[in-house]
Amino acid sequence: MVARDPENIQREIEKTRDALADSLDALADRANPKNLIEGGRERIAEKLADPKIKYTLIAVGTLVGLAVIRSILR
Numbered sequence: 001m002v003a004r005d006p007e008n009i010q011r012e013i014e015k016t017r018d019a020l021a022d023s024l025d026a027l028a029d030r031a032n033p034k035n036l037i038e039g040g041r042e043r044i045a046e047k048l049a050d051p052k053i054k055y056t057l058i059a060v061g062t063l064v065g066l067a068v069i070r071s072i073l074r
Contacts, residue, residue, distance in 0.1 A: 029035060047053055 048057070
């Protein structure tokens with residue numbers, strides 16, 4: 001087994017510590033509730049931009065609106 005230089009060991013420890021800090025920062029950023037909400041909003045906006053979903057929701061909303069109006073007028 002090769003004896004390791006204390007300076008090399010210290011450099012490795014510092015590199016590992018920096019890598020761990022970067023990983024923790026990335027995890028904290030991903031777990032941030034504001035970022036989770038923003039990501040959810042973006043995914044929903046992408047889904048609603050799909051014409052199939054968009055026009056289906058419009059049709060369902062129209063039918064529900066007509067049903068409510070019809071029940072009020074009866």
